[in-house]
Amino acid sequence: MTNHSKKYVIGIDLGGTKISTAIADSTGHIIEKTTLATGxxxxxxxxxxxxISSVEQVLEASGLPLQEVAAIGVGAPGPLDADRGAIITTPNLPFRNYSITEPLVQRFGVPAFLDNDGNVAAIGEWLFGQGKGCQNLIYLTVSTGVGGGAVLSGRPFHGSTSNALEVGHMTLDPSSPHRCNCGNYGDVEALCSGTALSKRAMEAIAQGRETSLSKHRQVTTYEIYEAYKEGDPLAREILTTSWRYLGIAVANLILTFDPDVIAIGGGVSRIGDAMFEAVRASARAHAFEFMVDRVRIVPTGLAQDTGVLGAIALALVRSQEGALRESAPKE
Ligand SMILES: [Zn+2]
Known part of the structure; x- marks a missing residue:
């Protein structure tokens, strides 16, 4: 018995505020999608x-029978145990060492797979985005926090505890005064995340720095970038410093994995060309130029539905692996 005849998969993007669920065909084309509050x-x-009810909803809306579904993929914040399908603990969800996949398998009778946000996004980028056809892809998300994932030698890479590519907590400068939520000083998240950018701006304003940013009560990446384009010196200093550090992180990833593609997504990356040029220049300064010149450092190819597309990609990749194993000659 193989999965070859089953043409559809379901992806669930489990977040702290919403659950997005979609049913898609084997090319990643979304047929029905629903979004519920996580509560x-x-x-x-x-x-x-x-x-479970989000899965029931997309099944019903699509009119497709459950028998046509090959697998369910779930992307969730980590840390988690992908082998057991369990979330170990995470700040914005109530699960503590709780198997997400078991109740799904029990209810729907199809294989279910869990992986963390970063890995799931990397698989989605590899299957549907900038990584199409390549063997080695690193995905980075730079938003409130910084995360990542990898597909290496054409396979999703997990590491031994399924938490590889925790790029946000790689230390770049241990002597930095900037502390991350994880307790580390000078790691990527403390220096390059959207949270870090707005902290730097608020600190400078509190110290009386002259800047057009001082007119805002709360300064986000958006205001900093707008001020940067207007030539504000503080905005320029904050962004160029963080881009230089992000380039060092990228250089370290290039030296470690020698990838074909580094795709960068997340809210902060929407700044676009100026950021990518600065990150490439910094990466060239901190890694072998011939390696940096060969890797495509590019914005994510998945503009919308990134989380749910990643979960769909996870279901496709894992169910195909399962089908291949089942159809292999038995020893
Ligand atoms: Zn950290």
């Missing part, structure tokens, strides 16, 4: 039930 404060049982 994390209601506890693990209720959140799990909402995930």
């Amino acid at each position: 994390a404060k209601d506890g693990e049982f209720h959140v799990m039930n909402r995930m």
Whole structure:
């Protein structure tokens, strides 16, 4: 019995505020999608039930029979145990060492797979985005936090605890005064995340720095970039410093993995060309130029539905692996 006849997969993007679920065909084309509030404060049982009803909703709306579904993929914030399909702990969800995949398998009778946000996004980028046809892809997301994932030698890469590519907490400057939520000083998240950018701006304003940013009560990446384009010296200093550090992180990833593609997504990356040029220049200064020149350092190719497309990609990749194993000659 193989999965070859099953043409559809379901992807669930489980976040702290919403659950996005979609049913798609084998090319990643979304047929039906639904979004529910997570309601994390209601506890693990209720959140799990909402995930189940989101799957029921897309199945019903699509009119497709469950028998046509090869697998369910779930992307969630880590740390988690991908082998057991369990979330170990995470700040914005109620799950503590709780298997997400077991109740899905029990209810729907199809294989279910869990992986962390970063890995799932990397698989989505590889299958549907900038990584199409390549063997080695690193995905970075730079938004409130910084995360990542990898596909290496044409396979999703997990590491031994399924938490590889925790790029946000790689230390770049241990003598930095800037501390991350993880307790580390001078790691990528403390220096390059959207949170870090707005902290730098607020600190400078509090110290009385002259800047057009001081007219805002809360300064986000958007205001900093707008001020940068207007030639504000503080905005320029904040952004160029963070881009230089992001380039060092990229250089370290190039030296470690020698990838074909480094795709960067997340809210902060929407700044676009100016950021990518600065990151490439910094990477060239901190890694072998011939390696940097060969890797494509590019914006994500998945503009929308990134999380849910990643979960769909996870379901496709894992169910195909399963089908290949089942159809292999038995020893
Ligand atoms: Zn950290």
